[in-house]
Amino acid sequence: MNVLQNANRYLVNVYKRFPLDVERGEGVYLVDKNGHKYLDFLAGIAVNALGYQHPRIQKAILAQLNRNLHLSNYFIQDVQVELARRLVELTGYRRVFFTNSGTEAIEGLLKAAKKWGTHHQKSEIIALQGCFHGRTLGALSITMQEKYQKSFRPLLPGCRMIPANDTAALKQAVNENTLAVFYEGIMGEGGVRPLDVGFLKELYQLRERFDFLVFADEIQTGVGRTGYFYYFQKDGFRPDGFATAKGLGGGLPLGAFVLDEKLAEIFAPGEHGTTYGGNPLACASGLATVNEVAQQSFLNHVAQVGRYFKEQLGVFAGKYPEHIVAVRGEGLMVGLEVKERARDLMDAAFENGLLFNIAGGNTLRFVPPLIIEKTHVDEAIEKLQLTFQKAFG
Structure with a gap:
């Protein structure tokens, strides 16, 4: 019995897995046990920001291995504090709370909002249709997709x-009872769909009028993914707090919620906590990742290669106008919406040695390691060409 059969036998069956027995990762490729290489434009769902076996991450992890793996938050850990300091430096925010995942970071923001709302007599939380914030019950409550919510009410x-990018609906929804609005600057699971600048501008103007909280979900868009360290920095909008994860740990489980002045002292000792959050090994990997990605030259690289990727996808889309709807995204968070057969295309691309996944029903989502070069983009386009030729002729 092989590992895939054993997985089906012993693990809870909630994932649609690729039929791939991975031996190792090399840079921007995965290699199976037969030595076949796959160009990885999935990157652990935007987690492996620096790809596989990056020397700075390996060095940081090995150094921390020789110190300790876990202390708990009863102790101050220098690597954890240093990572928090860097995030504060890079964003201008006040406080950081480390978690194990993105959904836990959202839960922390929900708790902060609830406590703030108790003191301000506000109770209603608004989220956007098509967004995805996580699968725990609190995060799921603001993940406004029927397929995720229907079995757990x-x-x-x-x-x-409210519908995303619907300014009229936003104006109608917000009132004196509004506690918080959660949003993703680019809805990843919703099909790589950016929010309009006009919609965001109206949201922040309404915050000034009605005094509610605004939280940005930067779990997928953050840590350089879009060519900005955090995507909200692009247009100068400043949420009261934001959630970050995925690429933050450089491949290890790490998330955080980050709070601005209004909420910096919201929690009293004992009101929130975690056993594993801020694990020193994950923070060591995270600090190495952040120090690499935060360099302006690195962010410029992401933006430049991302533009090239979108340009090449645009040319490619012109060859299949009857099958491709749109190219969307920013930096190295890019979606190619097709009219039909998205799952078939993903499976066929896998056979051609290209990995990506599906989001928003019919959008091929590409979130490769941020270290890819234009040559990797060219390789991906060639593999897509083979995939579409086989599927559509």
């Missing part, structure tokens, strides 16, 4: 949904 009360 009732969820957190007081949450309502």
